[in-house]
Amino acid sequence: MIAEAPSPFRYIGRKRRPKEDRRFVAGSGRYVADLALPGMLHVALVASPHPAARILAVDARAALALPGVRAVVAGEELAQATDPLLSGLDIPKVRRFPLAVGQARYVGEWVAAVVAETRALAEDAAERVEVEYAPLPFVIDPEAALAPDAPPVHAEHGSNLLYRRKFVWGPVAHDFAAAPHSLSFRARWQRSATVPIETFGVVASWDAATRLLDIWASIQMPKYPDQLARALRLPGNAVRVHFDTDVGGSYGVKRGIKHSVLAAYLARKLGAPVRLVEDRLENMRGGDAHGPDRLFDVSVAFDGEGVVRSLKLRALDDAGAYAGRAPLQLGKPVGAIVGPYRIASVEYEAISVTTNKTVQEAVRGFGQSPTNFALETMMDRVARRLGIDRLELRRRNLIRREEFPYTIPSGSTYDSGDYHRVLEKALAEAGYDALLARREAARAAGRLAGIGVACCLEPSGGNSAFEPLFNPKNETTTWMESCSLKVDLSGTITAAMATSSSGQGHETLVATVVGEVLERDPDAIRVVHADSLTALPSNSPVGSRMAIMLGGAAAGAAKKLKADLVAIAAHNLGLPASALDYREGGVSVRGDAGRALSWADLVEIAHRKFHLLPPGLAPGLQAFHVWEVPTGGALPTPDGRVQMYPCYAFEAHIVYAEIDRVTGQVRLGAYAVGHDCGTMINPDIVHGMTYGGIAHGIGAALYERFRYDANGQLVSGSFMDYLMPTAHEVPEIALVDHCTPSPLTEFGQKGSGEAGYLGAPAAVASAVNDALAPLGLAVAELPMSVALLGELLATAAG
Amino acid sequence: MSEHAIRLTVNGRAVEARVPARLTLVDFLREALRLTGTHTGCEHGVCGACSVLLDGRPVRSCLIFAVQAEGGAVTTVEGLAPEPGAIGVLQDAFCEAHGLQCGFCTPGMLIAAEALLRATPLPSDAEIREAIAGNLCRCTGYQQIVDAIRLAAQRRAGSNLAGERHDR
Numbered sequence: 001m002i003a004e005a006p007s008p009f010r011y012i013g014r015k016r017r018p019k020e021d022r023r024f025v026a027g028s029g030r031y032v033a034d035l036a037l038p039g040m041l042h043v044a045l046v047a048s049p050h051p052a053a054r055i056l057a058v059d060a061r062a063a064l065a066l067p068g069v070r071a072v073v074a075g076e077e078l079a080q081a082t083d084p085l086l087s088g089l090d091i092p093k094v095r096r097f098p099l100a101v102g103q104a105r106y107v108g109e110w111v112a113a114v115v116a117e118t119r120a121l122a123e124d125a126a127e128r129v130e131v132e133y134a135p136l137p138f139v140i141d142p143e144a145a146l147a148p149d150a151p152p153v154h155a156e157h158g159s160n161l162l163y164r165r166k167f168v169w170g171p172v173a174h175d176f177a178a179a180p181h182s183l184s185f186r187a188r189w190q191r192s193a194t195v196p197i198e199t200f201g202v203v204a205s206w207d208a209a210t211r212l213l214d215i216w217a218s219i220q221m222p223k224y225p226d227q228l229a230r231a232l233r234l235p236g237n238a239v240r241v242h243f244d245t246d247v248g249g250s251y252g253v254k255r256g257i258k259h260s261v262l263a264a265y266l267a268r269k270l271g272a273p274v275r276l277v278e279d280r281l282e283n284m285r286g287g288d289a290h291g292p293d294r295l296f297d298v299s300v301a302f303d304g305e306g307v308v309r310s311l312k313l314r315a316l317d318d319a320g321a322y323a324g325r326a327p328l329q330l331g332k333p334v335g336a337i338v339g340p341y342r343i344a345s346v347e348y349e350a351i352s353v354t355t356n357k358t359v360q361e362a363v364r365g366f367g368q369s370p371t372n373f374a375l376e377t378m379m380d381r382v383a384r385r386l387g388i389d390r391l392e393l394r395r396r397n398l399i400r401r402e403e404f405p406y407t408i409p410s411g412s413t414y415d416s417g418d419y420h421r422v423l424e425k426a427l428a429e430a431g432y433d434a435l436l437a438r439r440e441a442a443r444a445a446g447r448l449a450g451i452g453v454a455c456c457l458e459p460s461g462g463n464s465a466f467e468p469l470f471n472p473k474n475e476t477t478t479w480m481e482s483c484s485l486k487v488d489l490s491g492t493i494t495a496a497m498a499t500s501s502s503g504q505g506h507e508t509l510v511a512t513v514v515g516e517v518l519e520r521d522p523d524a525i526r527v528v529h530a531d532s533l534t535a536l537p538s539n540s541p542v543g544s545r546m547a548i549m550l551g552g553a554a555a556g557a558a559k560k561l562k563a564d565l566v567a568i569a570a571h572n573l574g575l576p577a578s579a580l581d582y583r584e585g586g587v588s589v590r591g592d593a594g595r596a597l598s599w600a601d602l603v604e605i606a607h608r609k610f611h612l613l614p615p616g617l618a619p620g621l622q623a624f625h626v627w628e629v630p631t632g633g634a635l636p637t638p639d640g641r642v643q644m645y646p647c648y649a650f651e652a653h654i655v656y657a658e659i660d661r662v663t664g665q666v667r668l669g670a671y672a673v674g675h676d677c678g679t680m681i682n683p684d685i686v687h688g689m690t691y692g693g694i695a696h697g698i699g700a701a702l703y704e705r706f707r708y709d710a711n712g713q714l715v716s717g718s719f720m721d722y723l724m725p726t727a728h729e730v731p732e733i734a735l736v737d738h739c740t741p742s743p744l745t746e747f748g749q750k751g752s753g754e755a756g757y758l759g760a761p762a763a764v765a766s767a768v769n770d771a772l773a774p775l776g777l778a779v780a781e782l783p784m785s786v787a788l789l790g791e792l793l794a795t796a797a798g
Numbered sequence: 799m800s801e802h803a804i805r806l807t808v809n810g811r812a813v814e815a816r817v818p819a820r821l822t823l824v825d826f827l828r829e830a831l832r833l834t835g836t837h838t839g840c841e842h843g844v845c846g847a848c849s850v851l852l853d854g855r856p857v858r859s860c861l862i863f864a865v866q867a868e869g870g871a872v873t874t875v876e877g878l879a880p881e882p883g884a885i886g887v888l889q890d891a892f893c894e895a896h897g898l899q900c901g902f903c904t905p906g907m908l909i910a911a912e913a914l915l916r917a918t919p920l921p922s923d924a925e926i927r928e929a930i931a932g933n934l935c936r937c938t939g940y941q942q943i944v945d946a947i948r949l950a951a952q953r954r955a956g957s958n959l960a961g962e963r964h965d966r
Contacts, residue, residue, distance in 0.1 A: 025889035025890075025893055026876075027835020029902070031902065033837075120818075120820070197935070198902045249902055251936065688938055691938055691939030695939030718840070718842060719845060720842070720844060726931045727926075728931045730940050730941075733939065
């Protein structure tokens with residue numbers, strides 16, 4: 001065992017209790033549903049029972065006759081008063097409002113909102129709203145939706161195609177022609193999502209005197225206040241979002257813009273605070289929080305040694321009935337389109353279609369996890385075709401440590417990594433040889449046993465340049481984050497971040513980083529969430545960015561503050577800053593530690609003694625920093641090459657699985673992961689998110705699916721049907737860390753919020769296929785449910 | 799809507815109220831008593847976020863009506879602390895092991911763990927997983943929750959005062 005180098009950090013990377021945990025274990029979290037404003041009204045929704053239908057009439061008389069019912073609002077009224085919700089694509093004819101306008105386009109779509117004095121009353125009244133529908137033809141399957149005669153989801157748009165572009169990076173045709181081998185296959189990632197235990201909720205309150213809209217919401221959404229203001233036709237500074245609302249899990253999907261616009265409209269109309277908290281069925285059917293629903297066609301060219309030469313990837317994604325930001329989930333994978341492998345040329349065709357299903361939203365990894373599943377399935381199939389060990393095949397193709405920074409064909413440069421080493425660490429942690437023996441013993445006993453392997457990337461901290469990549473009218477190339485910091489007269493430190501958190505421990509992140517730079521105890525630093533009017537620019541905790549971006553912003557602010565402290569000391573000690581040492585908040589003369597000013601002295605000068613301040617320095621002690629993505633931002637080249645993400649974390653998964661021959665049930669027997677996200681700010685937080693990401697990935701791989709029947713009905717709209725892993729299904733996970741610092745960030749940190757999820761589906765799929773291999777079977781569809789595998793095994797058994 | 803008078807104790811405090819027959823216990827706790835530490839996740843008895851102790855046994859407060867708690871003793875997450883402003887050994891262990899992230903399932907997890915540790919002071923990992931298998935968590939993958947409960951069990955076993963104050 002080689003001893004690790006001693007940490008250069010005082011607080012970063014050490015075991016420290018997250019600041020947030022105490023309030024949550026005490027039951028003192030403040031989630032949106034915990035808020036009770038005087039006179040607050042409650043909303044229940046009337047949902048479409050049809051996948052497609054014209055709305056002929058909404059009769060609310062019986063509902064309004066109930067005592068305590070204050071309003072019933074349908075789509076036409078709302079569409080008059082608000083502007084359509086923003087889309088990530090250039091599709092102006094695909095108009096989306098919080099309530100269906102003229103036509104319902106999926107089962108569960110909200111048709112009318114009922115407002116009453118209690119939620120129970122609102123639900124009673126919702127049952128009395130009579131909607132007259134004229135059912136229309138509908139389409140559920142994404143491939144069928146592309147047929148010329150498919151029923152149009154949005155007739156005005158002209159077709160069900162929302163976006164299609166074929167990118168070619170490098171000599172793909174030549175490389176395929178020159179390679180001695182190639183193979184093709186199809187992979188299916190069925191619709192699932194992260195499904196937080198807290199549903200989405202929002203409370204809106206309009207003050208007519210100040211013309212100010214106050215919003216509390218369980219939100220994780222970039223530019224949410226701006227989108228609200230635009231849809232509501234309000235000035236940006238008339239919307240105040242309270243980011244100190246705790247969010248009960250999100251992992252991407254908590255983007256209730258339609259809920260929020262609706263609640264805000266109702267609050268303003270009725271002159272009372274309005275609360276809209278989804279119940280579970282509203283959440284599953286009409287909450288617009290489903291994840292990617294993707295069909296891959298993969299072709300790969302390779303030589304006899306298993307070295308992959310070129311790749312063609314066609315991804316057809318079903319966005320559902322409307323399109324917000326979700327189709328851009330086809331764009332993020334451009335930044336890691338070859339995964340961790342040296343592949344010289346790539347063709348990538350990204351296609352987004354609309355169907356009569358619930359609207360898709362961002363899910364952890366923003367499309368990268370399905371893509372990783374396709375890539376890793378590809379690597380397994382190349383290995384199987386050539387009869388090469390799957391690990392050896394990966395070793396031959398992984399980018400080597402000395403090749404970084406490494407530029408991939410689609411224009412992104414990977415910052416750093418040591419993929420081979422991390423894979424070896426994972427194998428050692430898994431006890432790979434013993435696992436092989438275990439598999440052979442199980443097989444000898446007649447059981448179906450397999451080992452899964454996956455090597456995957458987590459692109460992190462990006463500049464959102466997939467927006468201009470997919471819509472040239474949108475020239476977004478910055479995705480900044482901010483932090484402000486002050487030291488008060490008593491000498492305590494308060495930091496303000498500009499967004500809400502949903503379990504990622506951002507308060508701990510900021511306190512740790514500020515404490516590190518200023519050499520002050522992080523436990524004594526208070527971190528608050530500003531509201532959107534006092535906040536500096538933020539893009540919310542998406543894209544695995546906060547360690548990089550909020551960490552960078554907090555460090556930047558702390559460094560400015562430290563420079564001010566040193567400047568005050570230099571002025572008062574009569575020496576240049578270069579002759580002074582900063583230590584734990586005090587400043588002393590180098591070589592003469594007795595000549596010093598303490599933290600208390602410096603704070604006192606800054607706050608009270610203008611006559612002792614250096615010229616040009618403002619009184620008080622405060623600083624803010626707005627940080628751009630470390631690799632900056634540039635528009636894509638005409639052929640679609642672009643640097644979106646600065647930092648690339650790597651994970652190698654090894655998993656052991658057995659499949660019950662009769663039922664098709666998969667049991668995971670061992671799980672090990674090697675993980676390298678550079679410097680970890682708080683290891684417990686990183687490990688926790690990684691374990692949780694793996695659990696999500698196991699769910700996507702084996703259990704979770706929003707399933708639609710032939711009538712277009714969602715048949716997994718409750719927790720009885722949409723199955724999520726419990727403590728029984730998630731095995732003990734052995735996690736082994738590795739640290740290749742990013743050269744681009746303050747402390748060497750990379751992103752980690754999507755860790756685990758980016759590799760687990762691929763790894764579990766690999767294990768299942770290894771278990772099926774002796775039967776000559778292969779499957780490339782997730783989830784590999786009991787139904788899917790049971791039927792496959794039954795058919796194979798004849 | 800018919801209303802009924804109920805009497806029960808909640809976190810050791812006597813409570814009397816008139817409630818609609820259809821009011822669930824979780825809505826009564828959250829809306830009438832403002833004990834918002836207990837959460838609603840699915841409202842159909844699967845996720846366990848609404849778990850409370852009723853006469854010492856964990857129940858889903860979304861699946862019973864307030865009137866059914868008549869005469870009972872309810873303990874919510876707010877009642878797990880030895881005194882206001884403090885946290886108990888179990889809660890402290892969740893902080894130490896970072897057995898949570900967003901905190902939403904946490905009250906239900908704590909209730910499930912408390913019930914387990916009262917019946918089985920030193921549970922195996924399998925027993926811990928069994929005890930929390932009725933509580934869904936989407937953040938943690940359960941591992942650090944298992945770590946936290948194991949730690950709490952060890953600390954309680956080593957302590958003369960199970961509810962001693964661990965106020966860091």
